[in-house]
Amino acid sequence: xxxxxxxxxxxxxxxxxxxxxxxxxxxxxxxxxxxxxxxxxxxxxxxxxxxxxxxxxxxxxxxxxxxxxxxxxxxxxxxxxxxxxxxxxxxxxxxxxxxxxxxxxxxxxxxxxxxxxxxxxxxxxxxxxxxxxxxxxxxxxxxxxxxxxxxxxxxxxxxxxxxxxxxxxxxxxxxxxxxxxxxxxxxxxxxxxxxxxxxxxxxxxxxxxxxxxxxxxxxxxxxxxxxxx
Amino acid sequence: xxxxxxxxxxxxxxxxxxxxxxxxxxxxxxxxxxxxxxxxxxxxxxxxxxxxxxxxxxxxxxxxxxxxxxxxxxxxxxxxxxxxxxxxxxxxxxxxxxxxxxxxxxxxxxxxxxxxxxxxxxxxxxxxxxxxxxxxxxxxxxxxxxxxxxxxxxxxxxxxxxxxxxxxxxxxxxxxxxxxxxxxxxxxxxxxxxxxxxxxxxxxxxxxxxxxxxxxxxxxxxxxxxxxxxxxxxxxxxxxxxxxxxxxxxxxxxxxxxxxxxxxxxxxxx
Amino acid sequence: xxxxxxxxxxxxxxxxxxxxxxxxxxxxxxxxxxxxxxxxxxxxxxxxxxxxxxxxxxxxxxxxxxxxxxxxxxxxxxxxxxxxxxxxxxxxxxxxxxxxxxxxxxxxxxxxxxxxxxxxxxxxxxxxxxxxxxxxxxxxxxxxxxxxxxxxxxxxxxxxxxxxxxxxxxxxxxxxxxxxxxxxxxxxxxxxxxxxxxxxxxxxxxxxxxxxxxxxxx
Numbered sequence: 001x002x003x004x005x006x007x008x009x010x011x012x013x014x015x016x017x018x019x020x021x022x023x024x025x026x027x028x029x030x031x032x033x034x035x036x037x038x039x040x041x042x043x044x045x046x047x048x049x050x051x052x053x054x055x056x057x058x059x060x061x062x063x064x065x066x067x068x069x070x071x072x073x074x075x076x077x078x079x080x081x082x083x084x085x086x087x088x089x090x091x092x093x094x095x096x097x098x099x100x101x102x103x104x105x106x107x108x109x110x111x112x113x114x115x116x117x118x119x120x121x122x123x124x125x126x127x128x129x130x131x132x133x134x135x136x137x138x139x140x141x142x143x144x145x146x147x148x149x150x151x152x153x154x155x156x157x158x159x160x161x162x163x164x165x166x167x168x169x170x171x172x173x174x175x176x177x178x179x180x181x182x183x184x185x186x187x188x189x190x191x192x193x194x195x196x197x198x199x200x201x202x203x204x205x206x207x208x209x210x211x212x213x214x215x216x217x218x219x220x221x222x223x224x225x226x227x228x229x
Numbered sequence: 230x231x232x233x234x235x236x237x238x239x240x241x242x243x244x245x246x247x248x249x250x251x252x253x254x255x256x257x258x259x260x261x262x263x264x265x266x267x268x269x270x271x272x273x274x275x276x277x278x279x280x281x282x283x284x285x286x287x288x289x290x291x292x293x294x295x296x297x298x299x300x301x302x303x304x305x306x307x308x309x310x311x312x313x314x315x316x317x318x319x320x321x322x323x324x325x326x327x328x329x330x331x332x333x334x335x336x337x338x339x340x341x342x343x344x345x346x347x348x349x350x351x352x353x354x355x356x357x358x359x360x361x362x363x364x365x366x367x368x369x370x371x372x373x374x375x376x377x378x379x380x381x382x383x384x385x386x387x388x389x390x391x392x393x394x395x396x397x398x399x400x401x402x403x404x405x406x407x408x409x410x411x412x413x414x415x416x417x418x419x420x421x422x423x424x425x426x427x428x429x430x431x432x433x434x435x436x437x438x439x440x441x442x443x444x445x446x447x448x449x450x451x452x453x454x455x456x457x458x459x460x461x462x463x464x465x466x467x468x469x470x471x472x473x474x475x476x477x478x479x480x481x482x483x484x485x486x487x488x489x490x491x492x493x494x495x496x497x498x499x
Numbered sequence: 500x501x502x503x504x505x506x507x508x509x510x511x512x513x514x515x516x517x518x519x520x521x522x523x524x525x526x527x528x529x530x531x532x533x534x535x536x537x538x539x540x541x542x543x544x545x546x547x548x549x550x551x552x553x554x555x556x557x558x559x560x561x562x563x564x565x566x567x568x569x570x571x572x573x574x575x576x577x578x579x580x581x582x583x584x585x586x587x588x589x590x591x592x593x594x595x596x597x598x599x600x601x602x603x604x605x606x607x608x609x610x611x612x613x614x615x616x617x618x619x620x621x622x623x624x625x626x627x628x629x630x631x632x633x634x635x636x637x638x639x640x641x642x643x644x645x646x647x648x649x650x651x652x653x654x655x656x657x658x659x660x661x662x663x664x665x666x667x668x669x670x671x672x673x674x675x676x677x678x679x680x681x682x683x684x685x686x687x688x689x690x691x692x693x694x695x696x697x698x699x700x701x702x703x704x705x706x707x708x709x710x711x712x713x714x715x716x717x
Contacts, residue, residue: 062699062702063695065702066656067656067691067695068656068657068659068670068694069656070659071659071687074673074683074687075688075691077414078410078683078687079687079688082417082683086419089403156561160563163564164565166406167407168405169381169403169405169410169414178384178406181324183343183389183390185327187327188577198561199562274584278665280675280678287675287678290507291511291514315585316665316667316671317664317665318665324572327577328572328575328576328588406663407663409677410674413674413678413681416681436679437681
């Protein structure tokens with residue numbers, strides 16, 4: 001096969017590729033923050049006395065972890081409008097990614113919390129701290145420190161996994177190259193370039209996340225809020 | 230057998246497999262034309278895009294159906310070879326051909342200048358027009374009315390190329406990777422209107438009366454044709470001959486009329 | 500005339516499940532062989548061999564599955580002229596993906612075996628290869644089972660991405676059925692349930708195996 005590579009056409013479109021990459025990062029960060037909030041609420045609900053609430057969280061986690069992200073996105077974008085819940089593609093993509101990540105993050109936080117010795121919460125209770133304060137200071141923050149590597153790994157997975165949201169017409173890097181290749185027919189060059197950009201983004205994200213871990217947990221006093229930012 | 234033998238064995242097997250792969254590549258690159266291979270294997274692989282009625286659909290039993298499927302079956306029969314339909318999405322029609330997953334694309338591929346730079350078209354075997362379709366309540370009578378509306382288009386289609394050209398500023402185009410997704414978005418109200426072939430628009434409207442869809446305006450007209458990879462001159466000549474014969478004997482006209490409900494227009498040749 | 504989502508449409512989805520399972524099986528077996536090779540390369544004494552394994556894992560784990568699939572789908576033909584049918588092309592892409600994941604996971608389990616055992620083997624003048632084969636691997640396999648079963652779930656779900664390039668498996672079948680029934684509210688949840696029925700038992704098994712391993716060791 002006489003295929004002549006023409007990477008010039010990729011270079012001509014560098015601004016659109018860059019914009020796509022920025023959209024991918026924005027979408028991933030938004031999904032990460034939302035998903036982490038969701039997971040925090042689920043983790044709190046998991047410790048509640050209500051059996052219904054606990055089963056609901058368990059059900060959510062199991063459904064999310066045992067069905068594909070793509071099908072979850074289809075349900076949010078194509079099925080929910082039938083129930084009157086309508087989001088545009090970019091919103092549906094962020095919500096889909098967040099709900100998906102939330103399921104995994106709930107599990108990661110649970111593992112983190114289970115690693116906290118029970119004696120610590122008991123000690124805090126004995127000190128007369130309120131339930132919410134115990135949860136926040138004695139359970140959630142130390143658990144976040146343990147859970148951080150797992151959550152950071154999940155962020156990379158969101159970044160890479162977000163490539164499938166082009167299937168519901170959301171705009172990010174993969175959908176940008178889909179459009180570019182369908183008009184220029186230089187599919188290999190564009191997909192190759194996009195893959196390289198994802199590789200760089202994933203590498204950069206790892207460096208940033210490691211840096212945040214150091215800033216948040218290792219340096220001086222353990223200030224844990226940095227995890228979500 | 231110790232581990233060293235195992236590892237050595239695996240290395241040799243791997244090297245052998247690589248050599249075989251390279252040899253196949255060599256053989257495919259030099260010796261045989263695609264037509265030779267089709268005749269030797271007694272099998273032709275043709276793209277099938279089944280989310281675009283009436284060109285390609287699925288019948289009640291999940292079997293592939295539609296005018297392009299019928300055309301593919303006819304050409305394979307004429308060639309005297311077995312037909313393997315390779316399912317693709319609309320944007321994958323040309324990539325599937327270029328990557329060699331299919332020998333021939335017959336999936337209502339309109340002849341356009343951009344595509345002609347990448348693949349070689351045979352003589353056309355049908356004609357279509359691209360329209361904007363939307364629910365009756367949406368006031369979209371002309372291209373200018375699309376401003377501020379969300380218009381769904383499928384990547385890698387005629388409408389993707391044609392609709393934005395005549396559109397005013399401020400249209401929110403929403404691009405999908407699959408005609409199925411574009412239609413679903415239209416029916417679920419995720420887009421205000423969508424571009425697709427006039428036949429597909431009628432078919433979707435008819436199959437889904439509740440949505441109250443109607444054709445708003447015509448964007449482009451085009452002839453669609455089988456396409457081959459640019460080097461496959463022999464195959465293209467064969468397909469041209471078969472298209473010619475099936476035009477003469479009325480088979481193509483019958484297929485067109487059966488699926489679209491319209492008379493086959495006069496078809497020019499390339 | 501739109502048709503409803505009835506028995507024949509459901510059967511269409513059920514029949515598509517076999518393609519999801521077949522693709523998963525091929526990728527799992529191919530990925531298992533490849534993964535073992537990658538894991539063994541990682542514990543090699545030669546740094547060049549280790550580098551190849553680590554670069555392979557890093558590349559495949561830092562790029563989206565969808566693009567690996569698209570590049571595997573088109574890239575092979577473009578780069579080498581080898582033209583594969585859709586089935587082998589998709590199977591190859593998922594095999595490479597699975598090999599990277601399993602290679603990394605199994606490397607982890609091999610490294611989890613205490614260093615002292617290698618040293619003990621060396622002290623007994625056993626060749627490195629024998630220590631690996633007789634001492635390390637049998638223990639590593641036991642640790643590797645839960646994560647491997649867990650990956651099977653990830654692989655089943657991952658095959659849904661093939662729908663985007665038009666490969667007919669369960670998710671694509673769902674799209675096709677939505678396109679003829681126009682009932683996404685029913686079809687996609689049914690698709691989700693079918694995936695759940697495939698994945699959940701495996702997830703439960705993986706969790707159970709993991710707990711058994713944890714208690715067994717402690």
